[in-house]
Amino acid sequence: MTDQHARGLFLRSMPSPFLVTAALILLGLVIENSTNAYTQDVVLWIFTNIILAASLNLVSGFTGQFSLGHAGFMAVGAYLSAWCSFRPEFQALPDLLRFTLLPAIGGLGAAIAGYIVGLPSLRLRGDYLAIVTLGFGEIIRVTLLNTEAVGGARGLNRIPATEGWLEMGLSPYLAQFSIASFWTVVTITTLWRIVHSQKGRIFLSVREDEIAAEAMGVNVTQAKVRAFVISAFFAGVGGSLFAHSVKYLSPATFSFTKSVDIIIMIVLGGMGSFTGSVIAAIFITLVPEFVLRPLQEITKVDLRMVIYSLILILFMIMRPTGLLGTREWSDFAWVKKLMRAISQLLKRGSDGDSSSSTSPSGASR
Amino acid sequence: MSDEILLEAKKVGMEFGGLKAVDAFDLQLRRGELVGLIGPNGAGKTTCFNCLTGVYKPTSGEVIIRGVNTRGLKTHEVSRLGMTRTFQNIRLFKELSVLDNVIIAGLQHARQSVLDDVLRHPRHYVEEARTRERALELLRIFNLEGKADLPSSSLPYGEQRRLEIVRALATEPRVILLDEPAAGMNDKETEDLMHLIAQIRRDFRLTVLLIEHDMRLVMGICERIIVLDHGCIIAQGTPAQIKCDPAVIAAYLGVDEKTTEAT
Numbered sequence: 001m002t003d004q005h006a007r008g009l010f011l012r013s014m015p016s017p018f019l020v021t022a023a024l025i026l027l028g029l030v031i032e033n034s035t036n037a038y039t040q041d042v043v044l045w046i047f048t049n050i051i052l053a054a055s056l057n058l059v060s061g062f063t064g065q066f067s068l069g070h071a072g073f074m075a076v077g078a079y080l081s082a083w084c085s086f087r088p089e090f091q092a093l094p095d096l097l098r099f100t101l102l103p104a105i106g107g108l109g110a111a112i113a114g115y116i117v118g119l120p121s122l123r124l125r126g127d128y129l130a131i132v133t134l135g136f137g138e139i140i141r142v143t144l145l146n147t148e149a150v151g152g153a154r155g156l157n158r159i160p161a162t163e164g165w166l167e168m169g170l171s172p173y174l175a176q177f178s179i180a181s182f183w184t185v186v187t188i189t190t191l192w193r194i195v196h197s198q199k200g201r202i203f204l205s206v207r208e209d210e211i212a213a214e215a216m217g218v219n220v221t222q223a224k225v226r227a228f229v230i231s232a233f234f235a236g237v238g239g240s241l242f243a244h245s246v247k248y249l250s251p252a253t254f255s256f257t258k259s260v261d262i263i264i265m266i267v268l269g270g271m272g273s274f275t276g277s278v279i280a281a282i283f284i285t286l287v288p289e290f291v292l293r294p295l296q297e298i299t300k301v302d303l304r305m306v307i308y309s310l311i312l313i314l315f316m317i318m319r320p321t322g323l324l325g326t327r328e329w330s331d332f333a334w335v336k337k338l339m340r341a342i343s344q345l346l347k348r349g350s351d352g353d354s355s356s357s358t359s360p361s362g363a364s365r
Numbered sequence: 366m367s368d369e370i371l372l373e374a375k376k377v378g379m380e381f382g383g384l385k386a387v388d389a390f391d392l393q394l395r396r397g398e399l400v401g402l403i404g405p406n407g408a409g410k411t412t413c414f415n416c417l418t419g420v421y422k423p424t425s426g427e428v429i430i431r432g433v434n435t436r437g438l439k440t441h442e443v444s445r446l447g448m449t450r451t452f453q454n455i456r457l458f459k460e461l462s463v464l465d466n467v468i469i470a471g472l473q474h475a476r477q478s479v480l481d482d483v484l485r486h487p488r489h490y491v492e493e494a495r496t497r498e499r500a501l502e503l504l505r506i507f508n509l510e511g512k513a514d515l516p517s518s519s520l521p522y523g524e525q526r527r528l529e530i531v532r533a534l535a536t537e538p539r540v541i542l543l544d545e546p547a548a549g550m551n552d553k554e555t556e557d558l559m560h561l562i563a564q565i566r567r568d569f570r571l572t573v574l575l576i577e578h579d580m581r582l583v584m585g586i587c588e589r590i591i592v593l594d595h596g597c598i599i600a601q602g603t604p605a606q607i608k609c610d611p612a613v614i615a616a617y618l619g620v621d622e623k624t625t626e627a628t
C-alpha cells in the first residue's frame with residue numbers, strides 16, 4: 001500500500017463519526033420538541049447503557065474474561081465526575097466545555113481502578129476472576145457508603161448539569177443530549193476500531209486459546225490488562241453521564257444488580273457484537289419504561305420483573321448466542337449490498353467526499 | 366550446517382508433585398538440524414516441549430535459546446526469541462478466520478500502536494496491509510490461500526494441522542518444535558507432511574525438533590533421534606543406530622516385557 005493511498009483512507013475514515021454525532025444531535029432536537037420530560041430522560045439513559053454495554057463487551061465478549069464488577073467502574077466514574085463538578089476549581093471552565101470534559105475525568109479514574117483490578121486477572125480465570133471482580137464492585141460500593149465526603153449512604157444530591165448555551169439557542173436538555181451522543185460515538189468508534197484492527201484480534205486470540213496465543217508471541221497478560229483498562233475507562237464515562245443526567249447518586253445504585261443488568265445486555269445482544277450491545281441496550285432501557293410500566297398501571301400488579309425474567313429465559317432458550325452472536329451490522333449480506341450500492345451512487349455523483357461506506361460508528365445507530 | 370547452538374537444554378527436570386515427568390533432559394540443537402524426539406506414550410515428550418517453550422517452568426536445569434537463558438521468561442517472550450511450536454491436540458483460534466490465525470502470529474513484528482488504530486492513522490493502513498500481505502503470502506505457499514476467509518475450525522483435519530505450521534511460521538522463528546504433526550493422518554497425508562517439513566526447513570532455514578509416533582516419518586527425515594522413556598533419555602544417535610539399540614527396542618518397539626503404559 002502506498003503512503004498516498006493510506007492517507008486517502010485516513011481522510012475518508014475521519015468524517016463519519018462527526019456525521020453520526022451530528023445526526024444524533026438532530027435526533028435530539030426532534031425528541032426535545034416532540035416528547036415529554038420523562039421520555040427525554042429515558043433517552044439519555046439509553047446512551048449511558050450503550051456505553052456501559054459496549055465497554056463490558058470488550059472484556060467479556062471479545063477478550064473472554066467474565067467480569068461481574070462493571071458497576072464498580074461505573075461508580076468510580078460517576079462519583080469522581082460528580083465530586084469534580086462541585087469543586088470550585090472546575091467552575092472556571094465554561095459550562096459546556098466543563099461538562100464535555102467531566103466524563104473523561106470520570107473515565108480516567110475508572111481506568112486506574114481497571115488497571116488495579118486487571119492485575120489479579122493475570123493469574124485468575126473463569127469463575128475465580130468473576131469472584132474477584134464481584135468483590136471489587138462490592139469494595140467500591142461499601143467504600144462509597146462509608147465516605148462522608150461523597151455523602152455516605154445519603155448519597156450525592158443536586159449534582160449540577162450543563163446549562164446549555166441559551167444565547168446560541170442550545171437548551172440544557174439538548175446540550176446534555178449532545179454531550180451524551182458525543183461520548184457514545186467516541187466510545188463505539190474507539191472500541192470498534194480497536195477490535196477491527198489486526199492488533200485488536202489479539203483480544204480475540206486470548207478468548208479463543210490463551211496457550212496458543214502465548215506460543216505465537218502474544219503478550220496475554222498485557223492484552224487482558226489493556227482490555228480491562230479501556231473497558232473501565234468507558235464504564236467511567238458512562239457513569240459520569242449517568243451522574244449528570246440523573247443528578248442523584250447513591251451507593252445502592254451501583255450494587256451487584258447493576259453489573260448483572262449490564263451483563264444481561266451483552267448476553268442478550270451477543271457476546272462479541274457491538275451492534276448487539278447497542279440494540280440490547282436500547283431494548284432493555286425502553287421495555288421496562290414504556291411497556292412494562294404502563295402494563296403495571298393497567299393490571300395494578302407489579303409483573304415487571306416476572307415478564308422481564310420470562311423474556312430473558314425465552315431468549316436464552318431460543319437464541320443462546322444472543323441476538324446477533326458475534327456478528328456486526330456490517331456482516332449482514334443485505335447491509336453489504338446496500339453499502340455497495342450507496343458507495344457506487346456516491347462515486348457516480350461526485351468523486352469527492354464519499355463518507356460513511358466503511359463507517360464503523362454507524363453501529364451506534 | 367554450522368556449529369552454532371540455537372537451543373540448548375541443560376539437565377532440565379520437571380516434577381509434578383512427587384512424579385518426575387522429565388529428568389535430566391539434555392539437548393543441543395545446532396542450526397539447521399532436524400532432530401526427532403520419540404518415546405512411548407507418557408514418556409514425557411510433550412512435557413519436554415512445554416519446558417522448552419516456557420509453558421511449564423522446569424523444576425531444575427536451564428533452557429538456553431540463542432544464547433539467552435529462558436529462566437523467568439514468559440511463554441510469549443520465549444516465542445519472541447525465535448522459537449515457536451505447534452500443538453499435539455490442534456490449538457487453532459477456532460472461531461477466527463484462517464487469515465486471522467496467521468495474522469495474529471505475525472503481529473509481534475507490526476509497528477502500529479493502539480492510537481494509530483483508533484485514529485485510523487495512515488500508519489495503521491500501511492502496517493495492516495503489510496502484515497496481511499505477508500500472511501497471505503504464507504498461505505499461498507502452503508496452498509491455503511483460497512480458504513483465507515473461512516473460520517479455521519471449518520478446515521478438514523489435515524489442513525488444520527498444516528495451518529498450525531503456517532501460523533507458527535508467521536512468527537518468523539529460527540527454531541520450530543513440532544508436536545506430533547502426523548497424529549491422526551493417513552499414509553498419504555503423512556507422506557505429504559514429510560515433504561512439507563523438508564520444504565519449510567529448506568525454504569525458511571529452520572531448525573526443527575520433532576515429536577512423532579510415526580516411525581516411518583521419524584526414521585525417514587530425522588538426522589538424529591533422541592529416545593525418551595519414563596522421563597529419561599535412554600538413547601540417542603542416527604536412525605540406523607536407534608533401530609538396533611536394544612534399550613530402545615525394549616522400551617519403545619516393545620518386546621515380551623511390554624508393560625502397561627499410561628497413555
